[in-house]
Amino acid sequence: MSGTESVAFDTPRRERRADNFAMWVFIGSEAMLFGAIFLVFLVAHIDFGPAFAAASKHLSLPLGTFNTAVLITSSFTMASAHRLALHRRWRATIWALAATTALGACFLVVKGIEYGKEISEGLAPLLGLPFRYAGPDPVHAEFFFGLYFTMTSLHALHLIGGIVVIAGMIALWRTASPANRLRRVVAVGLYWHFVDIIWVFMFPVLYLINR
Amino acid sequence: MSHAAMPGTYLAEGSGPRAWLLTTDHKRVAWLYLASLTAFFFLGGAMAVLMRIELATPAGDLVSDDTYNRLFSLHGIIMVWFFLVPSIPATLGNFLLPLMIGARDLAFPRLNLASWYVFIFGSLFALFAVVAGGVDTGWTFYTPLSTLYANGFVSTAAFGVFIVGFSTIMTGINFIVTVHTLRAPGLTWFRLPIFVWTLYATSLVMVLATPVLAASLILIVLERVFGIGIFNPDLGGDPLLFQHLFWFYSHPAVYIMILPGMGVVSEVLPCFSRRPLFGYKAVAMSSMAIAVFGFLVWGHHMFVSGQSAYAGVVFSFLSFCVAIPSAIKVFNWSLTLRKGEISFEAPMLYALFFLGLFTFGGLAGLFLAALAVDVHVHDTYFVIAHFHYIMVGGMVTAYMAGLHFWWPKMTGRLYSETSARIAATVTFVGFNLTFFPQYVLGFNGMPRRYHTYPPEFQFWNVLSSAGAVVLAIGYLMPLFYLIWSLFRGARAPDNPWNATGLEWQTSSPPPPHNFETMPVVTRPAYAYDMKGLEHERFSPHREEAAQ
Numbered sequence: 001m002s003g004t005e006s007v008a009f010d011t012p013r014r015e016r017r018a019d020n021f022a023m024w025v026f027i028g029s030e031a032m033l034f035g036a037i038f039l040v041f042l043v044a045h046i047d048f049g050p051a052f053a054a055a056s057k058h059l060s061l062p063l064g065t066f067n068t069a070v071l072i073t074s075s076f077t078m079a080s081a082h083r084l085a086l087h088r089r090w091r092a093t094i095w096a097l098a099a100t101t102a103l104g105a106c107f108l109v110v111k112g113i114e115y116g117k118e119i120s121e122g123l124a125p126l127l128g129l130p131f132r133y134a135g136p137d138p139v140h141a142e143f144f145f146g147l148y149f150t151m152t153s154l155h156a157l158h159l160i161g162g163i164v165v166i167a168g169m170i171a172l173w174r175t176a177s178p179a180n181r182l183r184r185v186v187a188v189g190l191y192w193h194f195v196d197i198i199w200v201f202m203f204p205v206l207y208l209i210n211r
Numbered sequence: 212m213s214h215a216a217m218p219g220t221y222l223a224e225g226s227g228p229r230a231w232l233l234t235t236d237h238k239r240v241a242w243l244y245l246a247s248l249t250a251f252f253f254l255g256g257a258m259a260v261l262m263r264i265e266l267a268t269p270a271g272d273l274v275s276d277d278t279y280n281r282l283f284s285l286h287g288i289i290m291v292w293f294f295l296v297p298s299i300p301a302t303l304g305n306f307l308l309p310l311m312i313g314a315r316d317l318a319f320p321r322l323n324l325a326s327w328y329v330f331i332f333g334s335l336f337a338l339f340a341v342v343a344g345g346v347d348t349g350w351t352f353y354t355p356l357s358t359l360y361a362n363g364f365v366s367t368a369a370f371g372v373f374i375v376g377f378s379t380i381m382t383g384i385n386f387i388v389t390v391h392t393l394r395a396p397g398l399t400w401f402r403l404p405i406f407v408w409t410l411y412a413t414s415l416v417m418v419l420a421t422p423v424l425a426a427s428l429i430l431i432v433l434e435r436v437f438g439i440g441i442f443n444p445d446l447g448g449d450p451l452l453f454q455h456l457f458w459f460y461s462h463p464a465v466y467i468m469i470l471p472g473m474g475v476v477s478e479v480l481p482c483f484s485r486r487p488l489f490g491y492k493a494v495a496m497s498s499m500a501i502a503v504f505g506f507l508v509w510g511h512h513m514f515v516s517g518q519s520a521y522a523g524v525v526f527s528f529l530s531f532c533v534a535i536p537s538a539i540k541v542f543n544w545s546l547t548l549r550k551g552e553i554s555f556e557a558p559m560l561y562a563l564f565f566l567g568l569f570t571f572g573g574l575a576g577l578f579l580a581a582l583a584v585d586v587h588v589h590d591t592y593f594v595i596a597h598f599h600y601i602m603v604g605g606m607v608t609a610y611m612a613g614l615h616f617w618w619p620k621m622t623g624r625l626y627s628e629t630s631a632r633i634a635a636t637v638t639f640v641g642f643n644l645t646f647f648p649q650y651v652l653g654f655n656g657m658p659r660r661y662h663t664y665p666p667e668f669q670f671w672n673v674l675s676s677a678g679a680v681v682l683a684i685g686y687l688m689p690l691f692y693l694i695w696s697l698f699r700g701a702r703a704p705d706n707p708w709n710a711t712g713l714e715w716q717t718s719s720p721p722p723p724h725n726f727e728t729m730p731v732v733t734r735p736a737y738a739y740d741m742k743g744l745e746h747e748r749f750s751p752h753r754e755e756a757a758q
Contacts, residue, residue, distance in 0.1 A: 007724060008316040008393055018318050018392040025384045025418055033422035036456055040441060043452065125446065126437040143447030146439040
């Protein structure tokens, strides 16, 4: 029972495999959450395609593209952390993890700038803010922006969750055994890549469709 | 409690609030859940009793229409999410899963405890909604009623249910990983007890369906709080979309509620008829089939909601299909009894009652899956009766069967067998008296969710209300004799029922990490036909099995 966090496991190796498996099951669950919201979007897109295409042109393509690049880079640093942890290069692992959180934070800042821009342009149909959309079919454009804010903020919440967990992991780094360090990096890495992949789907669906 | 007298067991590991509230022992977490779920069961039950008293007369004389709406909404919300969904998995499942597969604990003991705290946190929101003035949307939160018109604490209640969903997902992940990674040597998948199979199938549904409920409840809260109108036609949204999302979760959710009950019955019936379970593989696989088919039938809740007629036909067909694996189970249970040496201890009585009531409720489900009949009985008491035959007659009866069956293992005490047999019978009589009249009422056209009704329905309503009183007595009795047994019950032997299964091979109650020596499994489940079983003590370290 030594070296494992859970009394149920005999060896750290078995515990790591269980952790890895649990994270995949969790990702399956998360995929259903985002799947439901994507489904809502796609059904609405089938019904109101032209309105959605027109509304989509009001999103900032440069900022969205920049953010996509930022997140894909963060996946690279996360994958590096995994590699480095496998080779027990702990100091470098920490740096790779810190870079990952920094890139995640950068994404959030840019997203915040985008939100601010959309709110000031009157494209945010929430909290009773004025909705001043000039294009065709404003009712369904409002639906598009409602979905846009729902989907991107849900994704941002997941990103914040990932940043908090990595920060916590770094804070507990000194007290963790090498087996636990590796186990946590692998599990959090899986989650981080998943959140990135969600964005990789969200970006074309929201920003690029019918452009 | 007087468990200090049981040294070396998990109950002797400390008795203060800290020892219980900070435990990561799956057996103690099961007790935390059991205590909280019992409270919710009687809270939801009290609301049902109030409704039945109101319905004893055609006029609305006890409560106002508004109060009645809140009563049935909270009854549904509490019973579905704060009792039925977690009921067997979080209590019996939590306690037994590691014992049944020969593990020291669940894969993630801390996650298990966390799931209970999340459950309690979510339930605080629901309780606040009750105290602050209630919700009047029904347990289904249908839009646009819930988003535009309802004036109760919809967001609070929906948020509570949303949070409890996390607790469900945590339990589901824990169970799936535990079954995959922690089975004892020799315990292959097809040697697993059916209870483990059903917990596994349930966990799959929990993990894959609950997030869709979360998504739909988030969207409701977003609409009410932030004004994002996904379900609001004025803002371009679609109210019917909610029903699709909601039932995509909530139909699989009824299998979350019934599958573990099927598992309990599959343990109890072979034990008290001294026969191996008939068609083990078919029963195991039909559990998985129910879990898969359950995702494909949500449209049968929407036959009259304006979905396309073609979709209706497909959903009707698929709903008939989902009855097949359930029927396979019922036939296999019946054949298990054939030529058995049946004895009628309390768990067996409950299990037999389950068999009858589940069949009765399931057959009514076929009526409802038929398009034309459903148009006639939709939103009537026929649906209420069907649902309660499965959920109360099926699930709660199985829960009682399991609670009695494993009570000696959980507490190390024996309950009063006579009281338990009387309680089981009272429950059975009370249940049928309550809900059979509702089939008749529904078929004659009495709609659900009204606090008044035309006088010609009074006869059956009075029967039903009288039955509710009998049923309440049937459920209150175990509360007393089970608690009494905790203090005064005779000490239980390790295997009072001469049952197979690893959980019976350890002491009653089990030691903190379940087994003194880790077990090795050498035979299939339910080996009741093996000669001399009743005299044979388990030998945990049989050399030849270790290979």
